[in-house]
Amino acid sequence: MTELFRQDAYLRDAPAEVVRLTDEGGIVVDQVLFYPKGGGQPGDSGWIDFGGRSLSIATAVRDADGAAVLVPAEPSALPPPGTALVQRLDWERRHKHMRVHTALHLLSVVIxxxxxxxxxxxxxxxxDFAMPExxxxxxxLERALNDLVDRDLAVTEDWITxxxxxxxxxxxxxxxxQPPRGAGHIRLVRIGLGGGQVDLxxxxxxxxxxxxxxxxxRLGKxxxxxxxxxxxxxxxx
Structure with a gap:
């Protein structure tokens, strides 16, 4: 399975082919656009279009083998294996997740x-922090967070073994x-470049x-x- 959300987090729609259906009524495709729930980030929602139909996707999760599974919002006739379809993200929701996730990395910098x-x-x-007081x-703290935002730091990735x-x-x-293991390599997210790096x-x-x-x-409670x-x-x- 190709994980398109890793290759380009800004990709909003993409074609795919159904590989299999799960016993629980989920859909596994050959190249997945939807981020599957994990690491505190919710699974993406959106739609898949096939055969003149549009099916709402409530979320995406990983199965026991680690494959991303698209979960329909309600029971419906599912596209059989081999069906070509188009995936469309609820982009506004995904983009908010992207913004919040990066903001939380900055929060871990200022705390x-x-x-x-x-x-x-x-x-x-x-x-949640190990913080007695x-x-x-x-x-x-809020000023420090927004100062990092205003610095317009690049957010990039790297890989290590x-x-x-x-x-x-x-x-x-x-x-x-803990970072997922088994593939032999680990993805790192870097904020800032060179001497301006603030997080990795x-x-x-x-x-x-x-x-x-x-x-x-804004800092909440x-x-x-x-x-x-x-x-x-x-x-x-």
């Missing part, structure tokens, strides 16, 4: 503490989710190309989630 969890929504997101100055990651364990910020960490999600695309970030844990929420304007 340089271990991340114990996270969630991405369409315009909102949160990270809440931040002393919320306004300063699993052995290289093992030799550099500090690259992994999220304690609750393993990540399989979709991101904007430059931080300016995120827009203004900072919640107590245990003796050593604080949840920091963000909202995009």
């Amino acid at each position: 340089p503490l271990p991340v114990t969890g996270g969630q991405i929504g369409a315009g909102t997101g949160r990270l 809440p931040p002393a100055d919320r306004d300063a 699993e052995a290289e990651l093992d030799a550099n364990p500090d690259l992994v910020k999220t304690l609750s989710v 960490q393993p990540c399989g999600g979709t991101h904007v190309a430059r931080t300016s695309e995120i827009g203004r970030i 900072i919640e107590n989630k245990g003796k050593q844990n604080r949840r920091v929420n963000i909202v995009l304007d």
